[in-house]
Amino acid sequence: MWKQFLSKFPRKSSKAEANSDSLSSSHSIGDGASLCNTIQRTSSGNIASSKSASSVKRMSSSIFPSSFVAGIEPLLSFKDVSNAEKSNLFISKLNLCCVIFEFSDLNKDTAEKDIKHQTLVDLVEYVHSGPPRFTEPMIAASCKMFAFNLFRVFPPNCRSNKGTGENEEDEPMFDPAWSHLQIVYDLLLQFIVSASLDAKVAKKYVDHSFILNLLDLFDSEDPRERECLKTVLHRVYGKFMVHRPFIRKTASNVFFRFIFETQRHNGIAELLEVFGSVISGFALPLKEEHKIFLWRALIPLHKPKTVGIYLQQLTYCMTQFIEKEPKLASTVILRLLKYWPVTNSQKEVMFLGEIEEILESINVTEFQKCMVPLFQRIGYCLNSSHFQVAERALFLWNNDHIMGLVSQNRHVLVPLIIPSLERNARSHWNKAVHNITFNVSKMLLDMDEELVLSCKRKFEEEEGKQPAVEEKRTMTWEQLEKAASTFHPVTGRTAVLVTPFSAPIVATLT
Numbered sequence: 419m420w421k422q423f424l425s426k427f428p429r430k431s432s433k434a435e436a437n438s439d440s441l442s443s444s445h446s447i448g449d450g451a452s453l454c455n456t457i458q459r460t461s462s463g464n465i466a467s468s469k470s471a472s473s474v475k476r477m478s479s480s481i482f483p484s485s486f487v488a489g490i491e492p493l494l495s496f497k498d499v500s501n502a503e504k505s506n507l508f509i510s511k512l513n514l515c516c517v518i519f520e521f522s523d524l525n526k527d528t529a530e531k532d533i534k535h536q537t538l539v540d541l542v543e544y545v546h547s548g549p550p551r552f553t554e555p556m557i558a559a560s561c562k563m564f565a566f567n568l569f570r571v572f573p574p575n576c577r578s579n580k581g582t583g584e585n586e587e588d589e590p591m592f593d594p595a596w597s598h599l600q601i602v603y604d605l606l607l608q609f610i611v612s613a614s615l616d617a618k619v620a621k622k623y624v625d626h627s628f629i630l631n632l633l634d635l636f637d638s639e640d641p642r643e644r645e646c647l648k649t650v651l652h653r654v655y656g657k658f659m660v661h662r663p664f665i666r667k668t669a670s671n672v673f674f675r676f677i678f679e680t681q682r683h684n685g686i687a688e689l690l691e692v693f694g695s696v697i698s699g700f701a702l703p704l705k706e707e708h709k710i711f712l713w714r715a716l717i718p719l720h721k722p723k724t725v726g727i728y729l730q731q732l733t734y735c736m737t738q739f740i741e742k743e744p745k746l747a748s749t750v751i752l753r754l755l756k757y758w759p760v761t762n763s764q765k766e767v768m769f770l771g772e773i774e775e776i777l778e779s780i781n782v783t784e785f786q787k788c789m790v791p792l793f794q795r796i797g798y799c800l801n802s803s804h805f806q807v808a809e810r811a812l813f814l815w816n817n818d819h820i821m822g823l824v825s826q827n828r829h830v831l832v833p834l835i836i837p838s839l840e841r842n843a844r845s846h847w848n849k850a851v852h853n854i855t856f857n858v859s860k861m862l863l864d865m866d867e868e869l870v871l872s873c874k875r876k877f878e879e880e881e882g883k884q885p886a887v888e889e890k891r892t893m894t895w896e897q898l899e900k901a902a903s904t905f906h907p908v909t910g911r912t913a914v915l916v917t918p919f920s921a922p923i924v925a926t927l928t
Contacts, residue, residue, distance in 0.1 A: 424439075424693060424811045428430060429890050454557065477790075480582075487919060491507075491510065492498060492507070492510040492511045492513065492514040492537065493514075493533070493537070494507060495540065496508075496540065496544050504549065505549075505553055505555075505556055506542070508541070508544060508549075508556055508559075509555060509556060509559045510538060511541055512541065512556075512559040512560060512562070512563040513535050513559065513563075514534070514537055514565050515534055515537055515538055515541070515566075515567070515602075516535065516562065516563050516566040516567075517530075518566060518567065519534070519595075519598075521593075521594040521595040521597075521598075522594060523673075525593075531597075531598070531796040534598065535597065535601065536686075538598065538602065538605065539601060541605055542605045542608060544605050544611055545605060545608040545612055546608050548612065548613065548614060549614050550614065551614050551616070552609075552612070552614050552615050552616070552619075553671070553809065554619055556847050557615070557619060557620050557623050558623055560605075560609055560623075561623040561624060561628060561770075562683075563602075564606050564628075565628070565631070567598065568599070568602060568603070568606070569631040569632075569634075569635070570634060572637060572638060572639070584781060585739075590639065590640065590641050591638050591639040591640065592642070593638070593642075593643060596642060596643070599643065600646070601922060602643070603643070603646040603647075603854045604646075606650055607646070607650055607653060610624075610650065610654055610657055611653055611657070612654045615657075617657050617658055617659075620658075621658055621660055621661070622766060624654065624658060624661075626661070626664055627660055629654065629664060629668065630668060632647065632650070632651065632654070633651070633665075633669065633672060633689075635647055635687060636672070636683075636684070636685030636689055637683055637684050637685055638684060638685070639684055640763075644684065644685050645688070646687065647685070648688040648689075648691055648692055651665070651689075651692050652695060655692070655696060663707075666707075666711065668694070669689055669692075669693065670714070670715045672686075672689065673686070673689075673716075673718075673719060674715065676716075676719075676722070677715075677718050677719060677721060677722060678718075681722045681723070681724070686719070686727070686728045687728035687730075687731050689728060690719075690728055690731035690732055690735055691731045691734075692730060693735055694734045694735050694738060695737060696739040697735055697742070698738050698742075700742055702742060702743070703743070704739075704742055704743050708739075709713065712736075712739050712746070712750075713753070716732065716735055716736060716739075717736075717750070717753050717754065717757070718757070718903040719732055720732070720754065720757045720769070721757055723762070723765070725765060725768065726764070726765070726768055729768050729772065733771075733772045733775055736750060736772070736776065737775055737776065737779060740776060740779050740780070741779060744779070744780070744781055744784060744928065745784065747776060747779070747780040747781070747785075747788075748774060748780075748784040748785070748787035748788040749785040751773065751776060751788045751792055752787075752788050752791065754769065754772070754773070754776075755791055755792065755795055758795060758827050763802070763804040763806065763807050766799065766802070766804075766807050766810075767806050767807055767810045770796075770799065770807070770810040770811055770814070771810065773792070773814075774814055774817060774820070777814075777819065777820050777823065778817065778819050778820075780823075780896075782823065782826060782827075784829070785823050789823075789827055789830065789831060790830065790834070793831050793834045793835060794834060795836040796811050796814065796835070797834055797835055797837070798838075799811035800812065800835070800838040800839065800855075801838050801841050801842060801846075803847070805847075805848035805850065805851055807847065808842065808848070808851045809850060809851060809854060812851070812854040812855060812858055813854070815858045815861055817900060821861070821865075822869060824865075825865055828862075828865060828866055828869060829869065832865075832869050832870060832873055833873050833876070834867065835862070836862070836870060836873035836877060837873075837877045839855055839858060839859050839862075840874065840877050843855050843856065843859070844857040864923045
């Protein structure tokens with residue numbers, strides 16, 4: 419395998435081979451020509467195996483710093499060493515992979531990048547094969563390599579949200595180093611899920627600092643990296659029970675910073691997807707800590723204008739909480755009404771969709787606690803001049819469960835809805851809204867004709883009184899304007915003292 423890999427490189431002259439013997443361990447990493455020379459020297463068919471091994475070691479020493487290749491030669495295959503030496507070879511390969519290359523120039527250090535790529539593949543295959551046990555030095559070297567390759571500071575995001583909607587993402591940006599990062603993430607995942615890893619030993623290295631850096635990577639602009647991180651974080655949460663409270667707390671802080679400070683983060687949807695699985699595993703009854711996470715983190719996530727990007731995952735988390743503890747449903751709806759987007763029609767359509775999903779899992783008792791303010795808001799949505807909002811509100815009556823809840827509480831809810839339906843039928847500009855309004859009115863008539871007709875008569879009576887109410891309001895304003903015109907403005911150095919039981923006392927200051 420090693421010879422096949424080396425034979426891909428072009429042969430150099432003997433003079434070049436002689437010159438390459440003088441390379442020292444401090445040679446620069448970017449010397450691609452010397453790499454090809456030394457690889458050719460080690461791939462010669464006339465050299466004995468012991469001499470070949472020493473030659474390979476000199477080669478890697480000339481390319482990579484000596485601190486990374488100390489110990490057993492890292493370019494050997496795991497098949498070529500004894501079982502006793504495999505752990506040392508594993509650590510040596512990990513140390514070699516700690517060297518980081520620049521990928522902005524694809525033609526730079528290509529040979530060295532290929533060697534690192536192949537070494538990473540060897541490590542993944544070894545971990546996947548299931549070694550007997552990861553020793554503490556192996557765990558420490560693994561976490562060191564993961565930190566060197568993965569944990570990095572992202573450049574500032576200067577792109578603006580102008581021109582994008584609430585549920586639209588920016589064009590994704592792909593990391594040029596993904597050819598290496600992908601294998602490192604694969605190795606990290608295989609390492610975490612491996613039965614050979616003892617969580618009690620590994621928790622010293624997969625510590626709070628490691629997890630904090632891992633969560634910071636969720637702000638990567640590369641969607642491929644966020645997808646890998648989602649799987650890795652879920653596995654870490656399952657493997658290291660001792661770190662679960664810290665992961666929940668740190669993720670909450672990410673949400674808080676996003677909601678109240680930056681309103682800009684690339685990985686909110688992926689984090690919520692992880693927490694959807696976490697919430698489904700919560701034990702009953704729910705701890706107070708979990709309820710606080712719902713009230714302080716999840717519900718306020720409806721506030722940012724980019725909620726459409728992660729609304730699907732957020733709604734799933736909300737419904738998971740309600741399925742765990744149905745008593746939370748009414749409180750969730752009432753708190754959502756506080757964040758209702760009055761002037762944003764696009765978000766209003768999203769909120770109506772989420773309300774429908776929550777109502778599908780609510781029971782009658784909890785529904786009665788929130789039905790009046792909820793249907794008052796739905797009534798306002800029915801009369802929205804934005805036809806999509808009005809249509810989405812009318813579509814709620816196509817849900818059999820919601821219709822059942824309305825039927826059981828029709829004496830309270832029908833009087834709230836009929837005025838909105840009548841206004842739509844009389845004055846809404848959109849023909850489709852007219853047609854759906856007619857269908858909903860017919861459904862309510864079939865439910866309780868007498869109640870609907872009574873509500874319509876009451877609405878017509880109130881509409882008949884409306885001109886008199888408007889006239890009275892106009893007269894009141896005219897009287898106020900007339901009374902205000904008789905007062906002279908207070909000018910100069912004049913102090914005005916107003917007491918609750920007397921007229922204002924004016925005193926001129928001298």
